[in-house]
Amino acid sequence: MGKKVYHASHFLHTLKKRSNKRYRKLVPRIADDNYRIKSHERLHGKLFKYWKSRHSLFSKIDSNQIYMTEELWYSVTPEVLAKFLAKFIKACLPEANSILDVFCGGGGNTIQFAMEFPRAYGVDSRMDHLYCTAQNAKVYGVDDRIWLKYGTWDKISKSGLFEKMKVDCVFASPPWGGPEYSKQNVYDLESSLQPVGVTELLKSFFKISSNVLLFLPRNSDLHQIARTTRKLLGPTAKCRVLYVKDNGYLKGIVCMWGVAFTNYQEDTTLVELNEVGNHTDNESSEQEEDKEVSSSEKQYFSYDIDG
Numbered sequence: 522m523g524k525k526v527y528h529a530s531h532f533l534h535t536l537k538k539r540s541n542k543r544y545r546k547l548v549p550r551i552a553d554d555n556y557r558i559k560s561h562e563r564l565h566g567k568l569f570k571y572w573k574s575r576h577s578l579f580s581k582i583d584s585n586q587i588y589m590t591e592e593l594w595y596s597v598t599p600e601v602l603a604k605f606l607a608k609f610i611k612a613c614l615p616e617a618n619s620i621l622d623v624f625c626g627g628g629g630n631t632i633q634f635a636m637e638f639p640r641a642y643g644v645d646s647r648m649d650h651l652y653c654t655a656q657n658a659k660v661y662g663v664d665d666r667i668w669l670k671y672g673t674w675d676k677i678s679k680s681g682l683f684e685k686m687k688v689d690c691v692f693a694s695p696p697w698g699g700p701e702y703s704k705q706n707v708y709d710l711e712s713s714l715q716p717v718g719v720t721e722l723l724k725s726f727f728k729i730s731s732n733v734l735l736f737l738p739r740n741s742d743l744h745q746i747a748r749t750t751r752k753l754l755g756p757t758a759k760c761r762v763l764y765v766k767d768n769g770y771l772k773g774i775v776c777m778w779g780v781a782f783t784n785y786q787e788d789t790t791l792v793e794l795n796e797v798g799n800h801t802d803n804e805s806s807e808q809e810e811d812k813e814v815s816s817s818e819k820q821y822f823s824y825d826i827d828g
């Protein structure tokens with residue numbers, strides 16, 4: 522896969538070989554294994570509420586082999602949502618081989634993509650987050666399908682790396698600017714989204730693929746989405762917006778570009794996002810899977826924006 526990306530299966534080994542300086546910077550931070558989550562060790566203060574719903578982030582968290590930084594507690598995509606998105610993309614793009622997760626964080630999305638596609642690439646500007654993704658991918662048995670790239674998206678995008686790699690789809694869950702995002706009446710996608718506004722971000726993604734998905738705040742300004750769709754893709758272009766709920770709670774919206782998504786006819790067997798709330802500490806992952814299959818509450822609705 523070339524020298525520029527690290528295979529998740531031997532992340533630390535490759536990092537040490539290719540960039541001893543970065544390796545030496547990372548090692549003291551992970552030396553005490555203090556990113557490893559001991560599931561039953563209660564977290565306090567502002568992290569308590571995230572710890573309480575830890576099974577919704579990673580159903581395998583009781584393995585005590587899931588790794589997270591403090592930032593990841595706030596930002597990992599809940600597993601049921603990540604799984605739904607991966608299956609939805611697979612249903613729309615059945616022939617796709619590879620998908621790029623631009624802000625991969627702790628691998629919430631990347632891992633589920635790797636369950637559906639032979640190759641999943643993850644990019645992040647924090648080496649410790651890439652390390653968490655690599656570790657977490659092992660727990661889910663998909664580390665052999667994941668390749669990781671360190672750096673800021675701005676630089677990586679300019680390098681043209683993923684254009685050369687011929688990626689079939691680009692997904693991104695960019696930072697929303699912290700929990701404050703929900704206090705805005707309407708979330709401004711040009712000034713609040715990080716690291717750059719939605720137009721610049723999309724421009725960089727469309728260079729790589731016409732199939733693009735963005736996970737955005739539920740209060741995002743849809744007029745901005747319409748305007749930027751028109752500006753970048755022409756007056757008749759479309760964007761499909763999916764409102765996603767988890768356990769009755771609106772988690773955000775997923776905006777999708779590309780005919781495979783905008784022309785996709787809903788098939789209720791594929792688009793149900795199942796209820797997996799109310800976990801108790803004693804539930805095994807098998808029980809959780811049973812629950813998912815038996816529950817069928819429809820948890821999303823979508824509509825299309827014409828450009």
Ligand SMILES: C[S@@+](CC[C@H](N)C(=O)[O-])C[C@H]1O[C@@H](n2cnc3c(N)ncnc32)[C@H](O)[C@@H]1O
Nearest residue numbers: 596597598624626627628629630646673674716
């Ligand atoms: C919302 S989190 C993504 C969570 C991820 N989807 C998951 O489920 O684990 C956003 C991530 O973007 C990374 N990030 C922030 N600025 C970045 C940049 N300029 N380039 C690449 N990654 C960046 C952060 O380190 C963080 O891990």
